[in-house]
Amino acid sequence: MKKYLLPFIIIFAILCGCAAHKKMQVVQPAETEPSPAGIDSVTISIADSIFSLASITETEAEQADKIFKQAIELKSLIDTVWFIKEKTKLSGHDSTKALLAVSESEQYLKINPEEYKVLKKMMKKQGKLTDAVLEKIAEDMIYQTIFVFETAIRKNKFRIDYKRQFSQFLKESFVKLKERALLERAALELEKAVENLKNNRVLFSDLGAIYWDLAQWQNAYDNYEFAKNVLIKRAIFGLPNPVKYFDRLEEVPVDTNRLVGYLYRQAQSKIKLYEAQPALSLLREAIDLTPLTKNKEAYESIVEWINWDDGNIHAVEIRDRADSLWHVKERHKQAKDTYVALLSELWTKRTKHQIGWNISTLDFHHLNNKDEGIARMMGIIKESETDSLTGAPVDSAYKKYFDAYGVMCFLQGSQYISENLNYAYIYFNQAANVPYNGRAKAFLQLADMTKSDAAETIRFCEKSMNYMDQLDEQSQNVLYQLLYSSYRKMGDFEKSKKWYDLWKGLN
């Protein structure tokens, strides 16, 4: 590993303008300057100590700036190395490809051509470069760059841009190395920055984003709240003619896009915190404010998502997880288990029925637990509110459950028809009693099963005929055939002929 590191350390040193260790390079003693004329030493001493609370000397500032620029140069070099690593991963692990990647990175990143000359030279000597080697090189450089950034900030603690750039670097480094500590450090740097700068919306926003990445939702929410507050409260300060708004501050125009963005991120934070009502309020505010239809629709869909179980966000998440499992055939059982576990978490009857329907469907159609599936579905149907006259669900959303149950009964009847006519008759009869879109077929099946009793057959056929729109041509053919043969058996040739003609007409 060391043989790969060496050239980069040399490059690092070249870029920093020294061949010695970084620590030796950045720490330089400040030159002593003459005391100001005409003031006593006590006053100078007090003044200097107060001055140090708010500023530093020009020399110190220049030194800090120089170090900061070194950090920025190193940062770009790290980006280059990382770019090469990504390229070599795609191109294979030979130096020719790596060199090609270097050339591409030169065009891509557009930085210091001299740096690339050195880099190319070194790469040629290396032969094979693996991702691991490059990653280690980048990692080492990242930690050295952190030290350089820290030194610059220590030299000039008043430069907020140093802290922001540093935290940005840490965040980018986190993306590369997946070291959570880097992100935590980025948050810490920004926390220190906002401590003394509570009117910087961007810093709060950056901090909110970092806490978001750290999954510290309350902190993320709080910082977006600060950013939003700063955006609103400072809006008047940036107006070309603020005086006209002094008596009507509520009318001060605010950057709506940014405001909506903060509201959205706050709402998302609240969702992560399982606080549905605040999330909904924020989203509704965002919906009212956003001028973009696309955004409005997206936010409305999130509102709908939250409201699925009356604000039980945890349940929606489990549902989504189970839904995604359902889409993988091998995970149907896992999906069912997740849905079953979810049932006890649900707050509303409606969602319990919905999830019950999902479980029934999985059981009946995918897991071969037909009895369990149909029983669960029957339970849902029984619990459903129905119209006393038609027996149809009062809530139209429930129609699909009735359809599903009816289909299940019909399928069960169809399955049992060759094994157990009694069971088959019961299921078809059950399906025929469910107000669903396959009811006519269920009656037709019952009619077919009672052919020995012509009157009974005619009775089922007539019931089936009540739902003629549910019967396709083939079913209608069967219906007419059953009717004409049943009437003939009963000796009513006239009616028999009528149905015969209709049957013939279809053929």
Place this chain on the structure above:
Amino acid sequence: MMILVNIVNAQNNDSTRFAPFDTSFCKYLTAENRSEWNISSEDSATAYNEYFLPGYQVFRKFRTLQDQIRKGRFTQDEKIGTIIDLLEEAKEKFEFAIELNPFGKNFQTAVRSVYNSLERYYSVANKDDKKQFVDEKRYIILNKILCYEKRRIQIMGVHQKLGKMYWDYKDWENAEKHFLIASELIFESEDAKIDSNRLFQYLYYRGDSQLKLYKADYARTSFEYARQIAPSELWYNRLTNLIKYINWDDGNIKASEVRQSALIFANQKKFEEAEKKYRDLINIIKTQSALYSAQLQLANIQFFQLDKKEEGINRLWNIVEKLPLTPDRSFPADTSLVRHWNYYARMCFSLGNEKMQTNKKQSFAYYYKISTMECPIRGKAFLSLANLTTSNSELCLEYCNRAHDYLHQLVEVEKIKLFELMYQMYSVRGDFDEALTWFKKAKQGNLNN
């Protein structure tokens, strides 16, 4: 007759001095007891026939010419040369006559008449290039008049004229002597009719001569008397200034003179010369107050005119740092030194501004120093400190609030700057309501509270 034209250098290079008056002739002009004189009849006859009568004829010519001038046939200016020549000739003859016989009939009257006329015409003669010559002649005549004149007012007049002549020639010692005699004669007089204008002149010239002679106490007394009878407010003020001039270094007139020339150089914007004068002055000053005053002037010239800022401010600092202060140490206990205090503050402020671009730390030190001083730019100093501490909102606001305490010292643009800083700092601290209050003030131009 020998004319006393010896001009000798006086104490001043520019001044001239008349040669001492030879009083030997006075005995002829004041002779009283004939028995004490041994006058031969030949001398008496010679005096009369050869000198008096010809002299009288010349004098008659003068009288005739005088009549003609009076009647307008000639102007005095046209004939003044002739008149003086005639009178000189008559004087010469009459003096010879008196030398031979001081008791000749009408001799004394004639010579005194000629003296009086000569003095009068010399005094109005166009002197131009012959000034010294004419003045020397007049000087002798006046001294001769003094030999015999008994009337107090006439004597005073002669001393006044002599004094003025000496004064013109910067012979301060003799000028003082004659004006002193003239003024003493007035004081001794019991005549209530004495003209106060005349006394004022005697006292003024006496005082001025004493001033030139560095007799501070005498000059001060003369001026103080003169001031009491000053004919106008202008004169009163002028004398007051002269007394101040004497008193500037407690009677050290030489110091006042050097200071005066330094001031003149400064007014003429010849600052290098002025600086040199002030440096000289510092070495001859007696009193601390004058020394402080000179140091202040020198420091100001060095600091504000000659770009010797370091030397200038150090000079003033050396004074200011030694001043006894009020208990809160923000103001000099001796209010007469407030100017030093304020100028020192101004210098600090100027250096603070100057260093702002290159050395903020030093700039801060200068502003900080002013902020500890009760002075007319303290508010500006607090504002500048606030400007330099915007990275520390707490500190900056503290300075803003102090600047606000001195709002009356700030000009409009500074007030706006202050309010802007305050709203920015409250904003930085996240106190947007308070920030808005100051923002409104800054934008509405509500600058006085």
